[in-house]
Amino acid sequence: MHETKEKILQQALQFVSLYGLDALSIGKLAKDTKMSKSGLFAHFNSKENLQIAVLEYSAQRFTEVVFRPATKAPRGVARIRALVDLWPNWIGSKTVAGDCPILSSLTEFDEKVGPVWDCLFRLTNQYHQSIVTMAQITLDEGEFKPDTNPEQFAFEFISLLLGYQAMRKLPLDPEKKWLKGVESLIERNEVS
Amino acid sequence: MHETKEKILQQALQFVSLYGLDALSIGKLAKDTKMSKSGLFAHFNSKENLQIAVLEYSAQRFTEVVFRPATKAPRGVARIRALVDLWPNWIGSKTVAGDCPILSSLTEFDEKVGPVWDCLFRLTNQYHQSIVTMAQITLDEGEFKPDTNPEQFAFEFISLLLGYQAMRKLPLDPEKKWLKGVESLIERNEVS
DNA sequence: ACAGAAAACGAACGATCGTGCTTTAATAGG
DNA sequence: CCTATTAAAGCACGATCGTTCGTTTTCTGT
DSSP: OOHHHHHHHHHHHHHHHHHOGGGOOHHHHHHHTTOOHHHHHTTTSSHHHHHHHHHHHHHHHHIIIIIHHHTTSOTTHHHHHHHHHHGGGTTTSSSOOSSOHHHHHHHHSTTOOSHHHHHHHHHHHHHHHHHHHHHHHHHHTTOBOTTOOHHHHHHHHHHHHHHHHHTTTSSSOHHHHHHHHHHHHHHHHBOO | OOHHHHHHHHHHHHHHHHHOGGGOOHHHHHHHTTOOHHHHHTTTSSHHHHHHHHHHHHHHHHIIIIIHHHTTSOTTHHHHHHHHHHGGGTTTSSSOOSSOHHHHHHHHSTTOOSHHHHHHHHHHHHHHHHHHHHHHHHHHTTOBOTTOOHHHHHHHHHHHHHHHHHTTTSSSOHHHHHHHHHHHHHHHHBOO
16 A cells, blocks of 8 residues: 555544544545645545545554454453453554544444445444354353353443443543443353 | 424434434524524524534433433332333434434544533433432342442443444344343343 | 514625646656 | 656635624514
8 A cells, every 4th residue: 555545544544533434524634644635635536435445444453453463362252351452452542542433433324325334334244243253253162151142242242342432531430341341241151 | 492493403303313413514404494594593603502402402302202201110120121111212213213312422522622522421421320320229229239330230231222323224133132231231230 | 553672584704625627746667 | 868657736616614794574562
């Protein structure tokens, strides 16, 4: 990938994590990257393409920073715990100071049909499926009770994550609560 | 409240639930309500005031439609279940076709300091506190285990709600999962 | 019915939006 | 060194944004 484009997407990712995907504007982004509006525009040829590029860049970075490292942990509960431990490298990190762009865009784009939503849809399903698979593996390893439903697990896992994201700015110590919630979720499914 | 203003806020609430609080524009809203931009504007004197008015109207409606009716149920677990049952009258209803404006705005406004955020902050704390209180009451009634943490309960409750909202457009049957999640949350705290 | 108040309107402002078109600057291949 | 390709810039467009101002319509009270 061109160096300039990478720099643009990096800046855009930062911005989107803070202010949301449709608050992203080409003029503002051009100012932030010290480029001309048209020069930046030429890299994407439409705002929609820019938004899609940001989403895909975001997913790629997430994989690098959280998901791939987590799969280095041994299969089963340990890997799920690794995922939890690695998440701070994503949300609230230097590259993604605010929320996860994909999860938060899901809230603001769920009624706007079009290519951006299609991309979001695809990435979120992928996101979700990864966690389902992780739960399924844990089940196969015999570390989860046989009646564990991996999809239910994924739903509750992501929900807690969303709760953490949404309530981060509230004086409720959500980090502790999200950790406790996910711990309880694991224990509930773990073989005793 | 003036009839016109009520009509405007009703329309605005609908719009915000579908497209988010900062997608709300005065011109668009004027078109939807068949008013002139300036005529509508005069009711609020600034966009921020409009946004605040929508949030407060939203909270008021929520109280009418979900919270007040729920408090008619007997104290304890029954009341919490009533809250869950009444929620569809809010999210996805005729007046609020999309997401809960307060919960979803929380995601997109958490980095924008100012009067709108202050209002959002206040309302969300109120939202949260109501659920904490409900859990506390259930605890006092002896229907929850003594080691139940009402704040943890509220966090997980709201998280599941956010999960339901966010994943409504995904083919994951999130309604069933949210119900199951909240049922599991209740059972986990209930005295056996 | 008439005067005064309140509500709604129409037109315009500066700013910013996304997007083209044309030109200049940088780069690479022969 | 010259040329062909690409990247970036400059400028302008129509549209929409929030907001202001002055006028017109609608309502209210006497």
